[in-house]
Amino acid sequence: MNILITGISSFIGCNVGRHLSGAGHNVYGTVRNRAKLSGQYKWLKKGFIHELGDLPDLVMFEGVDLLIHFVHDFRPGRSEVNIRGTQELCLAAKKGGVDRQIFVSSYSARQDAVSEYGKTKYALESFFSEENGIILRPGLVLGNGGLFKRMVRLVLNFPVLPLLDGGVRPVPIIDVDTLCQAISVIVKYELHESKEFNLFHHELVSLKYLLSQTRLVAERKTLFVNFPSKLLLVPLEFLQKMGIRIPISTDNVRGYIVNKDDMYPSQLGRILPDVPTVDLMISKAISQILEGSICQ
Ligand SMILES: NC(=O)c1ccc[n+]([C@@H]2O[C@H](COP(=O)([O-])OP(=O)(O)OC[C@H]3O[C@@H](n4cnc5c(N)ncnc54)[C@H](OP(=O)(O)O)[C@@H]3O)[C@@H](O)[C@H]2O)c1
Numbered sequence: 001m002n003i004l005i006t007g008i009s010s011f012i013g014c015n016v017g018r019h020l021s022g023a024g025h026n027v028y029g030t031v032r033n034r035a036k037l038s039g040q041y042k043w044l045k046k047g048f049i050h051e052l053g054d055l056p057d058l059v060m061f062e063g064v065d066l067l068i069h070f071v072h073d074f075r076p077g078r079s080e081v082n083i084r085g086t087q088e089l090c091l092a093a094k095k096g097g098v099d100r101q102i103f104v105s106s107y108s109a110r111q112d113a114v115s116e117y118g119k120t121k122y123a124l125e126s127f128f129s130e131e132n133g134i135i136l137r138p139g140l141v142l143g144n145g146g147l148f149k150r151m152v153r154l155v156l157n158f159p160v161l162p163l164l165d166g167g168v169r170p171v172p173i174i175d176v177d178t179l180c181q182a183i184s185v186i187v188k189y190e191l192h193e194s195k196e197f198n199l200f201h202h203e204l205v206s207l208k209y210l211l212s213q214t215r216l217v218a219e220r221k222t223l224f225v226n227f228p229s230k231l232l233l234v235p236l237e238f239l240q241k242m243g244i245r246i247p248i249s250t251d252n253v254r255g256y257i258v259n260k261d262d263m264y265p266s267q268l269g270r271i272l273p274d275v276p277t278v279d280l281m282i283s284k285a286i287s288q289i290l291e292g293s294i295c296q
Contacts, residue, residue, distance in 0.1 A: 003187065004028045004064045004098070006071040006089065008044065009036045011145025012104070012138070012176060013070035014295035018043055019180035020187065030060065030071070040296050052085030061096030066187060068102045072120075076240060076251065079120045086124055090131060102186070103128040107139050107172045107200065107264060108255045115254040129195065134186070137264055138179055139172025139200025142285030144293055150247035152289050155214045155222050162227030167208030169259045172200035174268065175281035176288075182271045194267075201278050202266040207256065213279065217286040229257050 003020055007013040008029025021027045021043035030050040031037055037047040048060040052073055061067070069089065073082050090101055109121035125135050142148045154161055174182075182199050205213075208224070215222050236250045268275050276284070 001065045001187065002026045002028065002045075002063050004030070004060060004067045004093075006030045006050065006067070006069050008041065008047070008070075009033075010070050010072075011143065011149075011295070012141055012179065013068075014041070015143065015176045016068070016070070016180050016183050017041070018295055019177075019184055021045075023184050025187070028060070028064065042296075050089070053081050053088075054085075056089050056092035058092065058096045061093050061098050064093070064096070064098045066100045066102065067093050067098045068104065068183075068187075070104050072104075074117070074249075076116065076249070079116050079123075082120050083123050083127075087127055090128070090133070094131070099132075100134075101128070101131070102134045102136060102183075105135050105137050107137050107198070107259075109137065110263060112258075113255075114258055115251040117251050118255055118258075133195070135196045136183070136186070137196070137198045137200075139174050139204075141176050141179055142173055142281055143176030144285070144288040145176075145295075147248075147252060148285060149289055151211070152214055152218065152286060154247060155211060155220055156218055158222060160223045160225060161211070162232060163208060163211065163224040164227060164229040164232065164253065164256060166226045167211060167224065168206055169256060170204035171207050171210055171256075171259065172204050172264075172266070173210070173278060173281060174200045175276065175285050177284070178268070178272065178276060178281065182268060185271050197271065198264040198267045199271075200266050200268060201275060201281065202269060203278050205278055205282075210282065213282045214286055217283045218290065229253050 003025050005013050005017045008017050009031050017027045026045045028046040029044055030048045032051040105121045105125050108118035109125050113119045113122055233250055239246050
């Protein structure tokens with residue numbers, strides 16, 4: 001199968017692209033910066049330049065059987081660009097003959113989402129449902145990238161950290177290798193019984209458990225101090241407004257505050273016969289971060 005992945009340089013997109021290539025597919029990808037294509041991904045058959053919001057070049061859809069949308073602009077205030085840019089890409093690909101499309105959404109996507117991220121993903125889910133697309137909802141993806149890597153770095157670098165509201169809220173997780181395996185199965189389905197796949201371990205862990213396991217595996221002595229999340233939002237908002245880059249954004253905190261354990265049921269066990277334990281997922285991902293293993 002010829003598969004086009006938008007955001008091939010993303011943490012997850014790269015891992016998925018490499019995995020699908022290893023499984024025998026021809027993988028094409030988009031980046032927004034040509035320098036990212038300079039021989040970095042040996043398995044990539046074709047690379048294209050595309051920035052969200054630009055007019056899509058129909059050449060990139062030639063011969064493509066399946067398009068997977070990974071690109072997301074995480075900067076605050078980019079909701080409109082994400083929604084419009086992704087919609088335009090979807091419609092242009094359809095015009096170019098690509099009827100099968102997968103949108104990578106998130107566990108945070110919901111009608112009553114409070115974070116910009118959750119609202120944006122929900123708006124795009126509604127669009128892709130109408131366009132007969134397939135929706136994937138991964139939990140927090142564990143591996144050497146994304147939000148999890150930034151969380152682990154905090155544990156590695158700081159002796160004391162605030163634990164949001166005691167860290168009791170549930171966090172759905174999936175390690176990047178298991179996610180790649182699940183997507184590899186999903187892309188092979190010809191006719192989908194289901195158009196939505198919730199991809200995370202059926203056992204939701206608490207933030208406290210996730211951070212404590214991180215501390216244990218990384219052999220650190222970090223002290224976690226209970227801290228009200230609403231109080232943390234104030235300094236984070238200030239730093240963001242000052243343009244200071246922070247590892248955990250106000251949007252991340254807002255998304256966590258509304259996490260519940262009954263939002264979406266996990267479907268991972270239906271897709272993969274053998275799902276690793278949550279402890280195995282966590283320890284493997286931390287080892288990848290400590291070893292600095294990067295996708296290329
Ligand atoms: N990480 C997680 O835990 C997680 C969980 C659930 C769902 N997801 C979803 O999975 C996808 C990938 O996430 P990730 O963690 O791998 O993110 P990431 O590493 O930050 O990658 C984001 C990608 O989007 C591209 N991008 C950003 N703004 C763009 C723009 N304006 N125009 C074109 N491309 C742009 C980036 O390109 P550059 O490389 O040039 O910056 C990069 O390829 C996202 O849709 C995310 O919402 C992630």
